Amino acid sequence: MAALAATSSTSPSPPPVAIRQYDVLVSAGHEGRPASCPHFPKRRCNLGAAGERQWTPIVADETARALRASGLSVAREPADFDGFFDVKAAVFIHFDGSDHPCSTGASIGYHDSGSSAAAKLWRDLYSRYFPFRFMPDNFTGNLRDYYGFRQVHAARGALVIELGEISCPAQRQWLAPRLKLAADLIADSIRQLIAKK
Numbered sequence: 001m002a003a004l005a006a007t008s009s010t011s012p013s014p015p016p017v018a019i020r021q022y023d024v025l026v027s028a029g030h031e032g033r034p035a036s037c038p039h040f041p042k043r044r045c046n047l048g049a050a051g052e053r054q055w056t057p058i059v060a061d062e063t064a065r066a067l068r069a070s071g072l073s074v075a076r077e078p079a080d081f082d083g084f085f086d087v088k089a090a091v092f093i094h095f096d097g098s099d100h101p102c103s104t105g106a107s108i109g110y111h112d113s114g115s116s117a118a119a120k121l122w123r124d125l126y127s128r129y130f131p132f133r134f135m136p137d138n139f140t141g142n143l144r145d146y147y148g149f150r151q152v153h154a155a156r157g158a159l160v161i162e163l164g165e166i167s168c169p170a171q172r173q174w175l176a177p178r179l180k181l182a183a184d185l186i187a188d189s190i191r192q193l194i195a196k197k
Contacts, residue, residue: 019085022075024091025158026064027077028077028079030052031060052166063093067191089155091160094161096164098168104162105165106161108138112158119159156193
């Protein structure tokens, strides 16, 4: 009887959490929603600015393609994903929207000071092309505390990047034909970041 009791009180331990390793994680903001929303009830099911769910996958796919062509291993994820990643760099791609059109522009978010070098590299590169305003880093709580940061360890930096405000007609018009350019610039900044000692 004692042996039976000991056996019945022992429950199997949960399997260890798998940590996936890649050089880079690329995530397209709002991609996959609203379909993914019921599976992630603790997250706010934000559908993004008008057109954002159509544009972020284009930029993310092209970024991933360019990085893979450079020989880097890339995890290409939608907005919501399970599990944890150990990478050299992570980028969460977005476009901003505002109830007050043309009140914002491009912006960068990061959770830890170790990502500030990655943010500076991206700002320096993108601001050579983007002709509109750049908001201060982490100018909103959603940028600083982005939910995806909790699922990734990025040795060289993890960034949320807003490529511009698509609720602003002038910025939207500038961005629309330049999605591939934005992707190429993201890939270039990541390659530079990973190459740095």
